[in-house]
Amino acid sequence: MSDKIVLHDYWRSSSAYRVRIALNLLGLTYERRPVDLVAGEHRSASHLGANPQGLVPVLEIDGLRLTQSLAIIEYLDETRDAGFLPATPAARAEARALAHAIAMEIQPVCNLRVARHAADLGGTATMEGWMTHFIPLGLHGVEGLLSRQPDTAFCHGDRPGLADLCLVPQVYNARRWGVDLSPFPRLAAIATRAEALPAFAAAHPDRVRPQG
Structure with a gap:
């Protein structure tokens, strides 16, 4: 299993922006692979293979390909003890x-x-x-x-x-x-x-x- 963390994102995407913040707060090093939404790269076969919804972000981490920003952030919270959610x-x-x-x-x-x-x-x-x-x-x-x-x-x-x-x-x-x-x-x-x-x-x- 590769230890590399890869984020497929678009620079102006709100959803991707959220995940970038989360990764930065955790001090995790990651590789960005831009997906140009304006140019239609989210509809390419390679991106649809990563996310059949044709959306960003996609986070490759822990041998997984995770989609949907809130799900990604909660995964990071649960696996990295991030404290993104309160205790009660x-x-x-x-x-x-x-x-x-x-x-x-x-x-x-x-x-x-x-x-x-x-x-x-x-x-x-x-x-x-x-x-x-x-x-x-x-x-x-x-x-x-x-x-x-x-x-x-x-x-x-x-x-x-x-x-x-x-x-x-x-x-x-x-x-x-x-x-x-x-x-x-x-x-x-x-x-x-x-x-x-x-x-x-x-x-x-x-x-x-x-x-x-």
């Missing part, structure tokens, strides 16, 4: 709810292929209009969930965890589309604190985007 079942449920509010509510509807399809249908829909409608709608819910939690440095405690790994890429996308974050002071402050950490900074799309 109730706190874990709350942390997962925050993560799912982003990864299963905001991201799917704002996925590039979904937004592009909506814009291509014609009518008044545009990519920008789609994003600036659905991203704030989802962030209002996240801010509300955070307001029910103790006022801690990160989403669920004094160290970054699962929800923070989802929040930072979503905030990146919000800024990219010009979404005003002032209505969401709690989540914006948490994201700013997390982004300052080396593991988060090293995973930022601008740090891993292809050159040239």
